[in-house]
Structure formats: structure tokens, C-alpha cells
Amino acid sequence: MTRTVAPETIDVTLGARSYPVWIGRGLLDDHARWRAALRGRHVLVISNHTVAPLYLERVARGLDGLQWSSFLLDDGEAHKSFANVGHALQALATLGATRDACVIALGGGVVGDLAGFTAACWMRGIDFIQMPTTLLSMVDSSVGGKTGVNLPAGKNLVGAFHQPRAVIADIGTLDSLPEREYRAGLAEVIKGAAIGDTAFFAWLEAHADALQRRDETALVQAIATKVRYKAGVVARDETEQGERALLNLGHTFGHALETAGRYTTLLHGEGVAVGMLLAARLSERLGMSGAEDSARLTQLLQAAGLPTAVPAGFDPEQLLGLMRLDKKNTAGTLRLILWRGIGQAEIVTGVNEADVLAVLREATN
Numbered sequence: 001m002t003r004t005v006a007p008e009t010i011d012v013t014l015g016a017r018s019y020p021v022w023i024g025r026g027l028l029d030d031h032a033r034w035r036a037a038l039r040g041r042h043v044l045v046i047s048n049h050t051v052a053p054l055y056l057e058r059v060a061r062g063l064d065g066l067q068w069s070s071f072l073l074d075d076g077e078a079h080k081s082f083a084n085v086g087h088a089l090q091a092l093a094t095l096g097a098t099r100d101a102c103v104i105a106l107g108g109g110v111v112g113d114l115a116g117f118t119a120a121c122w123m124r125g126i127d128f129i130q131m132p133t134t135l136l137s138m139v140d141s142s143v144g145g146k147t148g149v150n151l152p153a154g155k156n157l158v159g160a161f162h163q164p165r166a167v168i169a170d171i172g173t174l175d176s177l178p179e180r181e182y183r184a185g186l187a188e189v190i191k192g193a194a195i196g197d198t199a200f201f202a203w204l205e206a207h208a209d210a211l212q213r214r215d216e217t218a219l220v221q222a223i224a225t226k227v228r229y230k231a232g233v234v235a236r237d238e239t240e241q242g243e244r245a246l247l248n249l250g251h252t253f254g255h256a257l258e259t260a261g262r263y264t265t266l267l268h269g270e271g272v273a274v275g276m277l278l279a280a281r282l283s284e285r286l287g288m289s290g291a292e293d294s295a296r297l298t299q300l301l302q303a304a305g306l307p308t309a310v311p312a313g314f315d316p317e318q319l320l321g322l323m324r325l326d327k328k329n330t331a332g333t334l335r336l337i338l339w340r341g342i343g344q345a346e347i348v349t350g351v352n353e354a355d356v357l358a359v360l361r362e363a364t365n
């Protein structure tokens with residue numbers, strides 16, 4: 001790995017609630033950058049039992065002299081639960097946190113989503129800072145203010161839009177990230193390009209090997225490009241009244257696969273990878289796109305080491321049932337993100353269930 005890449009700053013522009021996304025190596029130790037904002041405040045660091053032993057001490061050094069405590073989740077998507085929000089809120093109460101308190105989310109998307117939702121709930125909303133430690137959380141979940149938890153009935157069914165005050169993405173933390181988790185993050189990078197950036201898609205095709213090797217120059221460029229793209233969408237449509245729904249490409253299928261697999265079969269990014277291909281197949285079936293674009297997407301996902309087929313054991317009817325609870329739907333109407341080809345995703349309302357089922361049946365054969 002080369003280690004000389006300069007840090008990047010990308011602003012998420014939301015008026016008085018605008019915030020920076022800092023991307024660079026060593027930012028967790030750059031206390032001068034983030035400590036001043038916490039002066040005199042209670043701080044609750046929410047992390048998990050995998051990440052805290054690796055990185056909490058470095059954050060704690062920046063909290064020296066403040067009244068702070070930590071709340072640690074057990075590891076895994078199954079712990080992004082309503083019950084754990086209750087426990088995190090109790091930790092704020094025990095700390096004596098007032099309305100000026102701040103939550104720090106130190107971890108991947110599970111920690112970030114739950115910590116952000118906890119911050120949104122405590123005393124009707126307090127500040128929080130995202131310190132993402134997975135590639136997926138750096139390029140996606142830490143940016144944009146979607147916070148929430150899962151219910152047994154489905155993914156992210158409870159939540160709030162609550163923007164962080166800052167995102168501090170220390171790419172040095174990725175050095176300890178397992179390979180499978182790193183690849184899952186690449187799925188959300190590829191998703192951004194597949195939705196609306198053909199030049200970025202071609203760049204990813206050309207740099208697939210460099211990204212597999214975690215070449216730092218390529219990695220920072222990929223993270224920054226995806227974050228810049230997402231920041232633009234969020235600035236234009238913070239609460240998903242329109243365009244932001246495009247960021248859900250692959251997610252209606254992907255969330256159903258994650259839930260049906262009880263969060264043990266596919267990681268979120270893997271579900272998104274397979275889900276994007278199912279969306280591409282459905283688009284082909286509806287005459288919106290051609291096989292060539294689906295093939296390019298398949299090849300890029302494969303080059304990133306991601307799954308491109310539904311694993312064995314899934315039931316198409318169960319998946320369709322789960323898709324009916326997706327937040328983009330209206331009563332009785334499936335609303336999916338499909339595409340006309342690379343870089344041209346579209347919101348499609350009133351998708352026929354028979355077409356969806358046919359794609360699911362073919363994919364689970």
C-alpha cells in the first residue's frame with residue numbers, strides 16, 4: 001500500500017446542517033480536528049465488541065477530560081435492533097446526558113445506523129458524529145442521515161432522517177477489515193456508478209485490480225467519488241421525496257435476501273450486489289435495458305469478488321412477500337429501482353408482481 005495520499009474533504013450541503021466528510025489516514029488521532037466541537041459536553045461512544053478493542057482507545061485519547069462513556073453492541077446485523085436502541089438510550093441516561101450531549105458512532109453501518117437513531121431519539125434529537133470503520137460505512141451509511149434499526153419483519157423498518165455533524169473516515173482502520181467485508185463495501189461503490197455515473201463505472205472497470213489490492217490512491221479516489229455522488233443526491237433530496245430513492249438500486253431484492261437469510265447468509269453489500277443483478281434482469285424482462293449492460297455489471301461485481309447469484313435455499317414467494325413491505329411501495333403497489341443501462345437508474349411504480357416472481361423463480365432455480 002502507498003501511504004502518501006492527501007486527506008479529502010467533501011461537504012454535504014444542507015444549509016445550517018451542512019457537514020464535512022473527512023477521508024484520510026490517521027484521522028482518528030487527529031484530535032484537533034474533532035475534539036473542539038465536543039468541549040464541555042457529555043459524549044457516548046457507540047461501537048461493538050470487534051471494533052472497540054481495535055480503535056476505541058485512540059478515540060478515547062481525544063475525549064480525555066470530558067464526561068464520556070461507551071456502549072458496545074454484540075457484532076452483527078442481528079444486533080441492529082430496537083432492543084439495543086433501548087439499551088443505548090439507557091446508557092445516555094446513566095451518563096447523565098443532556099440535550100447538548102453528542103453520540104459518536106465508531107464502527108460499520110450497523111453501529112452507525114443504530115447510533116444515529118439513538119441520537120435522533122434522545123431528548124428528541126442530539127448531535128452525533130460518524131467515525132466509520134468499514135469501507136461500506138465510509139462510502140455510504142455514514143453519509144446522508146438515514147438512521148434506523150431492523151424489525152423481525154424486515155430491514156430498516158424503524159428509523160429517522162438525522163444528519164451527523166461530521167463524518168471522520170480514517171482509512172487506516174480498513175487495514176484490519178476482513179476481505180469479505182471490504183468486498184461488500186465495493187458493492188455500494190459500484191452501485192453509485194451503476195445508478196448515475198457511466199465515467200465512474202468505466203473507471204471502476206479499469207481499476208478493479210488496484211481496488212482488490214487496496215491500493216491507497218485508487219481507494220481514496222473511489223471513496224471520495226462515491227461520497228461526492230451521494231452527497232449531491234442527499235443535498236438535492238434529503239428525505240427521499242424523489243431522486244434519493246435511486247440510491248436504493250438493488251435494495252428491494254437485497255433487503256429481502258438479507259432478511260430471509262436471517263442476516264447469516266448474505267452481508268448487506270452482497271445482498272445489494274445480487275439485488276442489482278436481479279433488478280437488471282427485471283429491467284431486461286420489461287424491455288427497459290439490454291443484456292450487454294447486465295453482463296458488464298456482472299463482470300464488474302465478479303472482478304470485485306462479489307456474489308452474482310442467489311445462494312441455494314431461498315424461496316421466491318417468501319422473497320416477494322418481504323419485498324411487499326419495502327418503504328418505497330405504496331399500498332398494493334410495488335415501486336422498484338430499475339435501469340435503462342449503466343448510469344441510468346429509474347424509479348418504476350406499479351411493477352407487476354408476476355414479473356418480479358418470474359425473475360425470482362429463475363434466480364432461485
Ligand SMILES: NC(=O)c1ccc[n+]([C@@H]2O[C@H](COP(=O)([O-])OP(=O)(O)OC[C@H]3O[C@@H](n4cnc5c(N)ncnc54)[C@H](O)[C@@H]3O)[C@@H](O)[C@H]2O)c1
Nearest residue numbers: 050108109110111133134136137140141146173176177268
Ligand atoms: N444509513 C445508510 O444510508 C446505510 C447505507 C448502507 C448500508 N447501511 C446499513 O449498514 C449496515 C452494513 O454496514 P457494514 O457493511 O459496515 O457492516 P457492519 O457494521 O456489520 O460491519 C461489518 C463487520 O466488520 C467489522 N468491522 C468494522 N470495522 C472493522 C475494522 N476496521 N476492522 C475489523 N473489523 C471491522 C464489524 O464488527 C462487522 O463484523 C447494514 O445494516 C445496512 O443496512 C445503511
Ligand SMILES: O=C(O)C(=O)C[C@@H](O)[C@H](O)[C@H](O)COP(=O)(O)O
Nearest residue numbers: 140144146155156244247248251327
Ligand atoms: O442513503 C440512501 O438513501 C440509501 O438508500 C443507501 C442504501 O445503500 C442503504 O442501504 C440504506 O440504508 C437503505 O435505506 P432504506 O430506506 O432502503 O432502508
Ligand SMILES: [Zn+2]
Nearest residue numbers: 140188251272
Ligand atoms: Zn445499502
